[in-house]
Each structure stands twice: as C-alpha cells, then as structure tokens.
Amino acid sequence: MTYLTLTGIQKQFGTTYAVHDFNLSAEKGEFVSFLGPSGCGKTTTLRMIAGFEQPTAGTISIGGTDVTHRPANRRNVGMVFQSYALFPNMTVADNIGFGLKVRKRPKDQIRKRVDELLGLINLPDKGGRYPYQLSGGQQQRIALARALAIEPDVLLLDEPLSALDAKIRVALRKEIRSIQRQFGITTVYVTHDQEEALSLSDRVVVMSEGRIEQIGPPPEIYNFPATPFVASFVGTLNLLQASVVDRATARLTVAGQEIRGSRPGDGDSERVTVALRPEAIELGEAGGSNRLHGTVEDVSFLGSIVRTRVRIGDREQLSFDQFNDPSLTASTIGDTITVSFPPEATLVLEGRASSDAVIEQAIAEG
C-alpha cells in the first residue's frame, strides 16, 4: 500500500530545474533515502514534501490525501534539520512539547508525552536544560524527539548527522533507525553520505542534477548501478576506459590488454567504460580469467585493508584491496604486477563516462 506518493514533481527556479520529473511511491513504514551530491535537488524535494517549497508541477499525496497546496503548518509531517533548529529560548522539554502546545493539548498530556520521548532518546534528565548546554548529538536527538512528538504521518530528515563527529554519527544512525522501526513511521532521509544511505534504508533514490538516476534497495544500487554516475558515486569504483573488440562475446581491450566483460553491451559505440569494485580484484592470477599487467603506483595502509593503486598502460589506473594480516607482504612502488578478476565482476557501461568529473564531485562531497 503506497503511503507517500510524489508524482511528476518539478521545481523550477527561473530557467533552471532544481528537480525534474520526480516520481516516487513509498510504503507505509518504509525508510527511503535521497542520495546525491550537493545541488542535486534532494533537499529541495524534501522541502517540497514538508511544504516549505511549492513544486512548479506535479502532486504530493500523503495517506491518499493530496497535500500539494496545503501550507506547511497543516501537513503534519515531522522534520529534522541539519542544523538541529532547536528554539534557543526554550528548554529541551518546551522544545519537544512545542508542537503539542500550539495544538492546544492539555498541559499534563504534553508533559507525559515529553517524558516518554525523553526516555526514548535516552536523555530522561535533560528536560530542564537549554539547547546551548548540550552537545550536538544530544541536540539532534532532541530535534528528533520534537519531530516525533506531534505523531507525524511522515518523518523527514535533512542531512541530520552531517554536522556531527564520525563516531556519534554511526551511533545516532542506529538510534534513528531503531526508533523509526519502533514507530513504523514512513521516513525520507536526505544525505550525501553513501554509507549512511546504504546502511539505513529500505530503498535508496540516487539523484544527480535534479533527476533520479536510480531507485532501488541498497544491494541493488551497490551491485548493479544503472548509470556511470551511480557506479562512481556509490562505493569506491575503478572506471577503466575500454575499446570494444567483439561486442557479441563482450571482448574488450584496456590499454591494449584484452579482457572479457560480464555481458555484451547494448549500445553500439566503440568506447565503453568498465566499472570494477576494488574488492573483486586479486593480486596474482587466482582471481579470475581476466588479467591485467601494470606498475604499482601507490600503496596505502587503511587499517584492516591495504589498498594498492596500479597503473595500466599510459592512462588507466585501478585500485584493489587486500585484507591486512601479519603475513601479508605488500607490493612496493614501482613493482610490475599482475592482477586478476572474473568477467562477472565487471560492469560495462555505455559511452565514455565522465568519470573524472563524477569522481571528483564524489570525493569533494566526502
């Protein structure tokens, strides 16, 4: 049963489209993430669901009711902001109770609900504090409680963790998910952090330049990216420029060395892009039937794994991972080595993916 439906949503600022033809139906209780670099339209879409922005075309409905033209203060959706947006002049308890207070609920009922929520977010004794006396993580939990207090139909989270430290981010991420499950509340979560999106969501919507690139459950997004953009934005990915030798058998060459792709491409261009996950590549010849020879350019020690960057030919390079164990002898820079991988691990994408631009963007986003 679809609960939140966005149909043909469009948002135009002057002549540019911030969001273009956005369609999504989310089930009751589903956790959906919007993932993409900044400026891709994910936050604008979220703000249209909240009612802070009006779509220039399309409809939004919640629970079967069209709310496209309903003002934000009559939508009954809860929103958690990136900057917490707690009211600095109110105590934590007053912040959480604010939505109920403006709904003119009786005082004792508000107090009961506030205590309940304070317990839920594990801050039972902080009700009398002011926001500026609390840490960022605590403030964001209170913002979450405040959004939940009004028993919203939909919960919206706009990069709620991006202002926090890495450790707190992971802990709070788990907390958000468990509270969301407990309430069974339909949730839209905006983030530019692929790890967040993949670990939290039932479904991920990958966006770029105002358009949806792909919608699907996390494994599908990760393993079967539909476009070069998704492939490069989600996960660390090697993108190799290849020429087609024989389309029918998926024979390709990378820097003059022949490999086989997973499937015949469906286009007809000479040049294709081969996407390859670092974890699918092995040092030596045991990894699969595809072999590539190259020179070690860089070896980085990343804790549990060691990542080696290899130059293939003049222009191509790829990275692969090895698990770190004491017996591992890492390559040295300048070594000539062979790496191998199975054809099934490759993903052949049509055309010359503008990998550099996309990857740079992805790196800039952190």
Add this chain to the structure above:
Amino acid sequence: MTGTPLGGRFPDAVDSVASAVVPRPVVPARRPRHLGSLVWWIVFAIGFLYFFLPLLGTFAFSMRSQPLFSAYAVVVDDPQFAESLFYSFLVGIITIVVSTILIVPTAFWVRLRLPRLRPYIEFITLLPFVIPPIILVFGLLRSYSGDPFPLAGTDFGSNVLLVAAYVVLSFPYMYRAVDTGLRAIDVRSLTEASQSLGASWFTLLVRVIFPNLRVSLLSGAFLTLAIVVGEFTIATFLARPAFGPYISLIGGNKAYEPAAVSLISFGLTWIAMGLLGLIGRQSRQKIQIAGAH
C-alpha cells in the same frame, strides 16, 4: 560630521555600519511575503520622510538668500570656515595616530600574553560610554586647571587635553575594530613565525601586525574622524577653534549661512560613512581570500 551626544555610536553599530572587520554569516534567503508588504512600504516611507525632510528644509532655507547658492559662497569664502575645518581635521588625524599607537600594541599584547586581562581592558574601553563628553570635559577642566599640571591655562595644553579627550572617545571603536581584526589573523602563529625568522618586536609590530590590521584600522579611523570633526561639547569648553563651535557660532550670528554649513557638514558625514562602507566591502573580500589558505 558632528559630535554625537554620547561621543558617537556604540561599538555594535561599528560592526553594523562597516561590517569592516567581521565577515558576517551569509544571510539566508527569505521568502518574500507579499501580503502585508504595503504596511512595510508605509513604514519605510515614514522613515524616508523623517530622514529627508529636515535636509530638504535646510536646503530650501539656504536657498532663500539671493542670489541662489550665495549662502554657500559666503561660507566657503569665510577664512574661519577653512581654518576651523582644517584644525578639526588635524586634531582628528592626531587623535587617530595616538589612539592607534596606544590601542594596537595593547590589544596585541593582551591577545598574546595577557588573555586574562581581556575583559578588564574591554571594560575600560567601554567607559567612555559611561562618562559622557560633557562629564569628561568637566573633569578634565577641574583636574588640569591648577597645579601640578595647569594644562587648561595654555593653548598648547588645551590642545593636548582636546586630543586626549578625543583619544578616550575613540577607544571603544578603535579597540573593537583592532580586536576583531586580530582575531581574524591568528596573532600567535604570526608572532611565532616572524620571531623564528629573527624579527624584533618592533619589526613584528610595524611590518607584520600593522599591515595585517590595515582594514580594521581604517574603519576605526573613519569612525573616529566622523566623531571628532564637528564635535561640539568638548571643543567648546576647552575654547578650541574647532569646526563644531564654528558652526554654532555662525548659527547664532548669521541668517542663511548656517543652513549651508549644516548641509556641508552633513555631506562630510556622508562621505566618511561612504568610505567606511567601501572599506567594509573590500575587507570582506580580503578576509575571504585569507580564509582560502
């Protein structure tokens, strides 16, 4: 440029006019709400009228003298006009120099070595707001009329007292401007860097700290100038031939010329504030460039 009642504006206003030293956070775009905007137009119109009517009235009054603009010609030809204006500018410049020499090393030193003293120094620089000019000049006259420092008795002594009083008035603006300027440049690293290169304290201050504070100093200087040139209360009681007392003097003696002088004085204030705004705009870019490192 005229003496303001409390010796000018309060330090918060320094920041808001000039925005010279602190880069303000980017103001989030607000959704215009068309409903009720008529009310705001009316409010703005009233403010606009309040601002311009006295100026318009003064201008119209100055035009009553025949031939047209003759009032302005008389004023400009009056040697006392140029003399008093020159005197006030000179006093203003000396004030700025003395104030800079006192404030920059102090603010620098407090940031570097005596951070615990900061609230106290800040408190002292706010004292001129508690002691209005009329009280300050009252106290100065009583303290320095007799032995052991009969400054008020001589011309030179009175000039010293005038500059001293103006320097005191400039403290809040100068200190605030310099302190925020120092905050932006990371005094400690600059000091350690230049000392590791073998610079003396003097070289450090003159070649490193001053140039980095140029924008803050300029904005503080223009505000000081706007306050000092045209200041009336202190200059009058010290019997100095300054611009403020001059305006008052011809205000009592002539018919149309005072209107002309008032408008000229207004124009000078406008120029000072315009320059201040200009510096503010430049500094924001500078700070952005510095922040990119």
Add this chain to the structure above:
Amino acid sequence: MTAAPTTPPRGAPAARPGRRFSWAWLGVMPFLLFTLAFLVIPTLYLAVGSFENLAVGPKDPAHGTFTLQNYQALSQPNLADSYFASIEISLVTAIGGGVFGFLLAYAVIMGGLPRFLRSALMTFSGVASNFAGVPLALAFTFTLGASGILTPFIKAAGLSLNIYSKTALELAYLYFQFPLMVLIIAPAIDGLRKDWREASENMGASAFQYWRYVALPILLPSLLGTVILLFGNAFGAQATAFELSGGAINIVTMQITRLLRGDALNDPGIGYALAMGMVAIMGITIAAYAFLQRRAERWQR
C-alpha cells in the same frame, strides 16, 4: 584521608612563577596610564569633590570636609526637575526610536521590500545616527522653527510646535535614535534563523504563534538592550539640546553646561554631585545593556 599527610600539597612548586613579577604587564602600561590620566583621574576628581563641603570659602575650616549635602541638594526642585526632564526625554525617544527603528529594520529585512532598500537604509542610518549635535539642531530650526520651511504647513493643519519645547527636542533626538536602533537591531533580526521559522511551521504553529513563542522571546534581550542603549544615548546628549533651545531647556546636561560657563550654582560641590548622578545613571544603563547583549549572544550563537 590517610593519604593526605604523605601527599605533598598540590601546586606548591607551581605557585612560585605566579608570585614572580610579570614583565608582561609592562606591555599594557602606556594604555593604562593614559586612561588613568585622562579618564579615571578626571572622573575621580568629580567623584571626590561631590562628597566635599565646598559651599564655604577655602579659609573656612569646614572647607573640603566630608559631606552628603551636595547629593541632598539634588532634590532642589530646579535640579530634580532637570533629572526628571532628562529621564522623560530619554525614555520617550528611546521607546519611540526603538519601536520605529525596529519596524523599519524589520520592513527592509523581512517585509518583502526590494533588496536595495535595505542597503540604502543601512547607509542612511549610518549617516543619520552620526548627524547629531549642532548641525542637526540647526536643520530642525530651519525646518520647524519660527521661520522654518514646514512651519506654515503645520500651522495650516491647525497644529503648533514650539522649537524650544521638549517635544521639539524629542523630535530632533529621534532623528539619530531610530537610525541607531536600525543599525544595532538589524544583525539581531538577521540572526533569526530561517530554520526556526520552518521548524515552528512544521510543528503546526501559525505565524502569530511563531512570533509569540519563538521570534519575540529570542529578540527580546536585543530589543530591550538596544532601547536601554538609546536611553543612555539621549541622556548624555548635550550639543543638540544646547543649540536647539539655546540652553534654555532644563535638562541635566544643560545644568552642567551652565555650571561650566559659570552662570549658575556657586557651589561647585553640587555640580560634582550633579555630574556623578549622571555617571551613575549612565553606568546602570551601560551595565544593563552589556548584560542583555551577552544574553542575546548566548542564544544566537
């Protein structure tokens, strides 16, 4: 507890550097000495004098002895009136200028007016808040005085305005009061984050409820603080009043002016007490302002 005797007292060795004379202090000496000479000593001179019996001649043994008479003399009708008038004028122009300045700042920031009006207003305000004293008084005389440009229109409307009156002085003070309010309150209004409005809307609050529960309480310290500042600004003003009324109006700064020109009060002690009364009021004003400002900053961080 048992361990206490065996443990050497903490910090005992560390106490030595603190006791040593710190040469770092010398760095701020020029500034402190200057302030002492030209701000502290003059004020102390007045403060000490205000407690001395100076009503009798220097030959009299009672001359210079401690007394509270000078402060008691402030209750003389003439002097008490000057305080009341100063306070009244300052209150009226602080509240009037504060309310109007706030509305004006709000109009250009949040009222949906074109953007360029905002920078225009900020420039006007910078100029107008500095355009005080003699030229301002003259401008008001030429506009609203006996032969002022607007005076015939005011008469035609059946109104009258005496340029020497308190009302005229208040109108003149407002000319620099409301722009000062604009300059100081504009950053505070900017400090109202869009998020707060959206969060409040999101939870179902109306525009009125947002103002009632969120925006106004957040702005309140800034608003109050600035109005207090405007009060001090008017209270200490001398030049405008002197030029507009020719010194005829009875406010504290005019009393001190007369005293300094030697045409009133032959007891200097009363003059000192008069001045110290002003300093006390200004001190309270600035302290209240600083307190409220700190509170506002705490919230808007």
